[in-house]
Amino acid sequence: MKAWVVDTQTGNAHVVAKEINDPGQPKAEEIRVAIKASSLNYHDLMVARGFMQADSGRVLLSDGAGVVEAVGENVTAFKVGDHVVSTFFPQWLAGQPTPTTGNFAHTPGDGIDGMATEYVVRSQHAFTAIPQGWTFQDAATITTSGLTAWRALVVNGQLKAGEYVLIQGTGGVSIAALQIAKAMGARVIATSSSNDKLTKMQQLGADHVINYKETPAWGEKVLELTFGIGVDHVVEVGGPATLNQSLIAVKVGGHIAQIGVLSGNEANIPVMGILGKQVRLQGLAVGSCQAQKEYVQALGVIDANPVIDRTFTYHQLAEAFDYLQSGAHFGKVCITW
Template identity: 55%
Template sequence: MKAMILKKPGGLDNLQLVDLPDPGQPGAGEIRVKIHATSLNFHDLLVANGTMPTDDGCIMMADGAGVVEEVGAGVTEFKAGDHVVSCFFPQWQDGLPDAPVSDFTRTPGDGAHGFAAEVVVRPAQHFTLAPRGWRHAEAATITTSGLTAWRALVGDAHLKAGDTLVTLGTGGVSITALQIAKALGARVIVTSSSDEKLARAQALGADDGINYRAVPAWGAAVQQLTNGRGADLVVELGGPGTLAESIAAVRTGGHIALIGVLTGTEGVVPTSLLMAKQARIQGLIVGHRRQQQDFVRALEQTGIRPVIGDSYGALADLPAAFSHQQSGSHFGKITVEW
């Protein structure tokens, strides 16, 4: 079978399409899945460019969607022909995170082989059913960015109708957060450095857009847009370079979902303002399998479909897809199908 691996020390030039042995038949508790699509996330890019080191020859990609070809003994949840999508933390089935589930040692495409392959054989609990009627490329957006948005809004912040969400940027997490929030009846404010992307976000339902290059103090702008109340939830994807503005934007007693590190991993936190706001900062990394199953049911009920800005048509196109992601010019998700 064909697979896209990463050779040490990393870097897009060290992504290689290779022939590997077919994984064979599934054992007890396993399923064999023919993979047809993946989607790109910032985490995958950090692995690909060597920022997050992995084993030499690791098969890339955390997200994978495809069709069950065969099930092993004892598997009752899936059958041949089912469309499935992978789980980011296959070891985290439910409940609160603990040390074994909060690292990447078993995350596909990082500490374990991923889904940039034609066929995989994995334990059945490493997958959930995909939404009915979805293309594989659409389903592949669920694993990482989709579930992150769902957990941030529904699992942790309990966003509800009438609340105000601020989400940073127009990548996969932010656009999915926009869609979920509107389905819940919330108001959405989007930030971006591109007026064109802001217009596209508003066409998808965003109520307001703030160009953070034109308005560097966008936290104050959020306060103005909400008549001084602030946002109930800020989906914080920038990290240290944007956290101060997120704290300025959030309401007293509000919630900041700390998801991204686009501006770095360490920085100064305005602790006095955070204390005065009595706001919560919740760090999170994706979510567990049961949350993914809940998310799939919600997607089927609401009719939300992912926004795919760019799609590539072959596994060999993965390096080109990463280059496009690295440019920052994409809107929504980037997918690769084969």
């Protein structure tokens, strides 16, 4: 069967198509899933480009949605014909992450083979149901970006109606965070370097928008928009280039969910700024299987489908990565057959 893998044997990581063995029939507590769609994330890009180390020949992509084709003995979660979506940490069932549950050793497309293939056989815990009526493309956005936004604001942030949320950029995590925040009655301030994208964010419900190129000191602008108090939550995807402004923008006792490293890995952080504002700066990576189930349940009542910018075929996966890396997208980049 067909699969798309990362090839690092030449010294430069690149995506190649490959024929691999069919995984066969599921054993006890396993399910066989026909993969119908995937979505791309920055994590996938780092693996595909060789910035995150993975075995050469590793099947790519963490996110995969499809149809259950067969179930093994003692499977209680699914039946044949169910529509499902993968989990990022299949070994992390619930609760807080631990050294064994919150690492990448069993993450599809990283520690184990991913979803850029026709069929997979995995533990029943490696998938959850998808919202009723959602397409496979829509569902494929849940695993990484959607769940990350949900954990940042709801699980970790304990978001409440009326609070202010600051969102950076217009990628999958940011737009999912906007939709979650508005559905829960929060007020949203969005930043981007593109006025066109900011207009789209307003159309999706953002209460205020800031072009950070036109307003480099956007942290002060956020304080102005919040009457000098600051925001309750920051969905931090930029990293070193944005964290200092986020510390200005957040309120005393506020919460910064550190998610992304789009601007690099090394940051010069003003420790007194963290101490003075008594900020909770919390790093996170996606979430547990239980958190994903709760997110899917919420999506069943939130009237907001994911925003999909472009859809490529699996045969165009290398081109899709180029497009993701360009930063031209608004929302998610998806893959189908």
